[in-house]
């Protein structure tokens with residue numbers, strides 16, 4: 347989320363910082379082909395291929411900081427900002443609906459992926475809810491706050507959606523999450539340079555409530571090689587080949603993994619005071635940050651790990667109600683490494 351990003355800006359020598367963080371938090375497992383890191387990406391690439399550790403348990407000190415986790419039924423309200431096609435919306439809706447689909451769906455499943463998120467508990471020992479419902483949706487097709495959004499104006503978009511005169515999104519302080527999705531021609535602060543999405547909570551002074559929300563952008567036109575990797579590859583890393591995406595929409599198939607990342611983190615750290623690693627609460631390293639870029643057994647560094655390939659050539663690692671998806675793994679507090687429903691053990 348926000349943190350995996352900002353750190354890259356703070357150091358003049360990303361490779362050294364990456365190595366430092368490796369020893370502090372085991373972060374070298376988290377990987378995306380960010381543009382500002384690539385001149386020394388060979389360090390990462392070598393590290394990745396030599397050490398396929400799916401995250402390193404030794405250095406990761408994931409801690410519970412006593413705040414709430416989402417133990418009640420979770421309801422995800424979507425704001426579609428800009429122009430979205432019906433097929434694009436259906437892919438994303440099905441992913442969310444698949445999280446708590448009944449267990450008899452074919453494995454590896456999206457609901458199996460969520461089981462790792464359910465391992466996180468609050469002070470009373472209650473687990474993250476297994477139930478994630480798709481809530482109401484709001485179209486902001488005419489870009490109420492313009493074509494360029496900042497971190498702050500994103501909160502105003504949410505405010506507009508929950509205070510709209512017609513069909514406002516419900517205020518749902520217990521299990522409600524607000525997911526702002528921006529179309530491929532909308533610019534968002536730091537998008538593509540060091541974030542593909544992030545989550546936080548709204549400020550009562552702007553929105554009236556502290557509501558957990560996330561933003562995820564469609565990178566199809568702006569940086570598919572970064573935010574829809576591995577369904578597109580950046581031209582500044584020679585030798586990488588794009589994989590075929592499972593639902594025929596590179597930008598949307600890439601967004602699904604980022605949406606999964608943010609939902610897992612919002613469930614386990616909704617007010618950014620529950621489950622995270624790292625010393626600095628303004629740069630929390632959360633359960634999905636630790637596993638970014640890992641989709642299967644052996645993953646780490648620039649290696650995605652073992653995924654599945656269907657007869658049509660598409661790569662995925664889990665099944666939803668009808669569609670296939672590729673979603674990054676998340677950190678398990680029980681086994682102390684990244685895991686997912688397609689793990690080969």
Ligand SMILES: *[C@@H]1O[C@H](CO)[C@@H](O)[C@H](O)[C@H]1NC(C)=O
Nearest residue numbers: 380381382383384385386582
């Ligand atoms: C990386 O190297 C290329 C070519 O040498 C250069 O154009 C680019 O600005 C460099 N990027 C960074 C972030 O240093």
Ligand SMILES: *[C@@H]1O[C@H](CO)[C@@H](O)[C@H](O)[C@H]1NC(C)=O
Nearest residue numbers: 418419420446476477478479
């Ligand atoms: C939570 O969701 C489950 C499954 O959809 C449903 O049976 C239950 O009634 C819901 N509970 C509340 C409090 O809404």
Ligand SMILES: *[C@@H]1O[C@H](CO)[C@@H](O)[C@H](O)[C@H]1NC(C)=O
Nearest residue numbers: 461464465466467473679680
């Ligand atoms: C709840 O969390 C605990 C601790 O991680 C775990 O042992 C248990 O299996 C979880 N329960 C469910 C239903 O996921």
Ligand SMILES: CC(=O)N[C@H]1CO[C@H](CO)[C@@H](O)[C@@H]1O
Nearest residue numbers: 358359360361362383385386
């Ligand atoms: C941008 C950057 O950090 N470049 C460094 C990459 O590594 C070479 C050799 O180790 C250095 O000389 C560059 O300064």
